[in-house]
Amino acid sequence: EAQVTQNPRYLITVTGKKLTVTCSQNMNHEYMSWYRQDPGLGLRQIYYSMNVEVTDKGDVPEGYKVSRKEKRNFPLILESPSPNQTSLYFCASSPGLGWQDGYTFGSGTRLTVV
Amino acid sequence: LAKTTQPISMDSYEGQEVNITCSHNNIATNDYITWYQQFPSQGPRFIIQGYKTKVTNEVASLFIPADRKSSTLSLPRVSLSDTAVYYCLVGPILTGGGNKLTFGTGTQLKVEL
Numbered sequence: 001e002a003q004v005t006q007n008p009r010y011l012i013t014v015t016g017k018k019l020t021v022t023c024s025q026n027m028n029h030e031y032m033s034w035y036r037q038d039p040g041l042g043l044r045q046i047y048y049s050m051n052v053e054v055t056d057k058g059d060v061p062e063g064y065k066v067s068r069k070e071k072r073n074f075p076l077i078l079e080s081p082s083p084n085q086t087s088l089y090f091c092a093s094s095p096g097l098g099w100q101d102g103y104t105f106g107s108g109t110r111l112t113v114v
Numbered sequence: 115l116a117k118t119t120q121p122i123s124m125d126s127y128e129g130q131e132v133n134i135t136c137s138h139n140n141i142a143t144n145d146y147i148t149w150y151q152q153f154p155s156q157g158p159r160f161i162i163q164g165y166k167t168k169v170t171n172e173v174a175s176l177f178i179p180a181d182r183k184s185s186t187l188s189l190p191r192v193s194l195s196d197t198a199v200y201y202c203l204v205g206p207i208l209t210g211g212g213n214k215l216t217f218g219t220g221t222q223l224k225v226e227l
Contacts, residue, residue, distance in 0.1 A: 004157075035217070042201070043158070043217035059216075090157045103150075105157025 002027045006091050006106035013081055013113055021076045021109050023091030029104075031094045032074040033058070034066065036087040037108075043090065049074055050096075081113045118202045123222040132189045134221050136202030139183050147178060147185045150201045152220070158201060162187070189223075197225045 004025045013019050025032065033048035035058075045058030049068040063085055065077040074093075078085060091106040119137040126132045138147070146165050150158040162169055164176040164185070175188040189196055199220040 040219065042219040045216065088155070092157065103158075103160065105159065108155060108157055110155070 002104065004091055004093050004104050004106040006089075006109050008109060009107065010110050011112070013111070015082055015113055016080050019078050019081060019111075021078075021089060021091075021111070023074045023076065023106060024072050025074075025091075025093040025104070026072065027093060027095075027104065028071065029093035030071070030096050032068065033092045034064070034074070034076050035090045035092065036060065036085075037090065038087050046076070046089075081111075083113045085111065086113050087111060118204055118218050120200075120202050120218065120221045122219065123224065125224050125226065126192055127226055128193050129191050132192050132196070132223060132225075134187045134189075134200055134202075134223065135184055136187070136204075137184045138202070138204045141182050141204055142206070144206045145182075145204050146206070147176065147182075148203045148205075149174070149176065149187050150203065150217070152199045152201065154198075158217070161200075192223075192225045194225050194227070196223060198223060 007022045030051050034046040035043045036046055037043045044060045046060055046064050047055055047058050047066040049055045052068055052071050055066050055068055065079060068074055089109045089111060092103050094102040146163055148163040149161045151161050152158040162171055162174050162176045164178055166178050166182060169176045177186045199222050201217050201220040
């Protein structure tokens with residue numbers, strides 16, 4: 001089944017403790033992206049990657065890092081999480097940048113930073 | 115990307131047709147209009163996309179007037195399971211670079227019995 005898999009689904013952590021949220025897709029998609037969703041703010045893009053070793057900032061990149069060493073994986077790294085990063089996170093992939101109808105989203109990761 | 119404006123929320127009843135309008139006054143010539151649906155705690159999923167006039171698929175219809183400054187997503191005979199947030203997106207497709215999928219706050223549709 002074609003899908004985007006995020007792990008974990010739920011995570012509670014403490015301020016300052018580094019964490020990684022994994023994202024993997026099995027569709028050989030070139031483009032991958034991370035979003036965060038907060039009440040009243042909709043989905044905001046954090047980082048995106050157009051291909052292996054090519055990443056760029058989205059609208060809200062502060063406090064986050066990403067890497068794209070392999071085509072299928074696009075982990076989101078929080079080096080020193082803070083409470084304002086408590087949010088619902090989604091990973092998405094598509095065949096290429098610009099495929100507005102081809103985006104597949106993961107099931108989400110609900111992160112709580114205390 | 116063209117900025118979009120949608121109603122924050124809408125209410126309907128089962129069996130009724132629901133029309134959600136999106137305004138995009140500064141839409142560009144090469145922009146397409148795309149709608150996504152999102153259920154609670156799930157990622158958005160693609161519903162429909164169009165450039166002009168009318169597009170219909172098994173889920174919805176999309177009406178785009180000649181000036182393309184607005185569009186209307188039409189959901190025929192909604193059911194409780196159509197309760198979700200609906201996002202209107204406007205932007206170029208298949209350009210190979212520079213654009214990204216940008217979501218607004220969407221329209222929360224609530225369907226009741």
